[in-house]
């Protein structure tokens with residue numbers, strides 16, 4: 372009450388002042404010499420008018436509609452940016468296809484751009500891993516075949532793989548764009564201000580993800596290693612620093628292994644086949660290696676090295692060790708190693724190199740490379756501490772092997 | 779007197795748009811500088827003596843590839859051992875750590891010298 376009274380008196384005072392000095396715009400006795408003061412009068416008058424209108428609008432509930440419009444406009448402007456990214460990715464994919472001599476690049480891009488996979492039924496858990504694996508692998512092989520059929524047969528494998536990855540980046544960007552557009556239009560059509568507000572609030576995060584994908588397009592089209600290549604890079608490094616017993620060879624699709632002698636132990640290094648962009652099938656590779664009884668009987672440890680998402684505030688390239696399988700796959704590959712380890716009673720050691728989501732899919736940075744060196748040292752220490760000479764150790768460099776070949 | 783009102787509004791609007799134009803221009807420029815400053819490095823190592831050479835990335839490079847370069851020390855074939863984006867590639871880091879005059883790092887270094 373007190374506040375109201377005081378505000379009223381202030382208002383009265385303003386009006387009095389305006390009237391006394393003859394500043395009020397509608398009073399006729401203003402002299403032309405007071406141009407500066409009359410400007411001030413006009414500004415005050417207009418602002419009083421504007422605030423009156425605003426308060427009336429708020430009272431009538433129109434301001435919420437205006438807020439919705441503001442949110443909508445801001446979301447739309449961000450969506451246009453993402454749309455630009457989609458177009459950029461599309462033109463780089465077309466360019467890459469054309470430069471490798473594809474027959475019908477437009478058709479390939481159009482097919483992969485809207486490609487989707489439907490996840491398995493989850494209310495019936497029996498066999499879910501096998502069903503999931505079947506869907507993932509069919510999708511993988513299908514896209515690869517679409518691209519392969521379009522390219523000349525002489526094309527090298529890594530260009531094929533990089534093109535497939537580039538197209539899946541386009542697919543991801545397109546999906547983000549379409550999903551956000553859907554939410555926005557749904558919110559506007561159903562006049563659901565809260566839905567639009569949610570999209571508006573989440574927009575910076577989605578924009579960050581879209582930006583990361585856009586940068587990844589650049590790295591992948593040039594064949595530069597990405598942050599996720601930390602695992603294969605560590606595998607390459609440890610292989611180079613040990614005495615080779617055999618050359619690296621393909622064991623299952625897109626996955627290679629080599630045998631090395633490290634401190635009188637038999638070290639088997641597994642990684643995705645480079646330098647094309649692929650994560651390979653590390654789980655299946657380990658399974659196949661352990662079919663060999665000489666390996667299975669002397670196995671003392673399985674070590675996995677992978678890139679892992681850091682928490683905000685953690686430094687990129689720091690490493691951590693733990694127990695389990697360090698692998699970011701949806702499940703089918705990881706579970707194979709877990710099952711084998713529990714069956715053979717072999718410890719699972721995990722080493723991770725920390726990085727952000729953006730860093731994981733962008734060109735590998737110096738910090739991550741330093742992290743890889745530390746991870747290799749850590750792996751060597753684990754081997755020396757927890758195994759004896761004569762033992763067999765399987766070391767898996769998990770991740771995308773783009774730009775990382777094998778010795 | 780009535781001519782004054784549109785003038786002040788026009789002035790405000792033009793000042794606002796000028797500020798926006800400047801901000802946008804600065805934004806675009808700094809973005810360009812970020813992309814321009816990113817340098818991808820390829821490290822090549824001698825297979826015989828381990829001598830290391832760094833150069834900029836060329837398309838077709840990958841870790842593990844044998845290159846046509848010969849070791850400057852012993853003439854043996856060389857192999858790519860690393861590819862990475864150089865540290866301090868971002869504009870903000872550049873502004874705050876660069877020792878070039880005009881950047882924060884320059885003044886910091888002056889203070890430290892005292």
Ligand SMILES: [Zn+2]
Nearest residue numbers: 824827849852
């Ligand atoms: Zn040399």
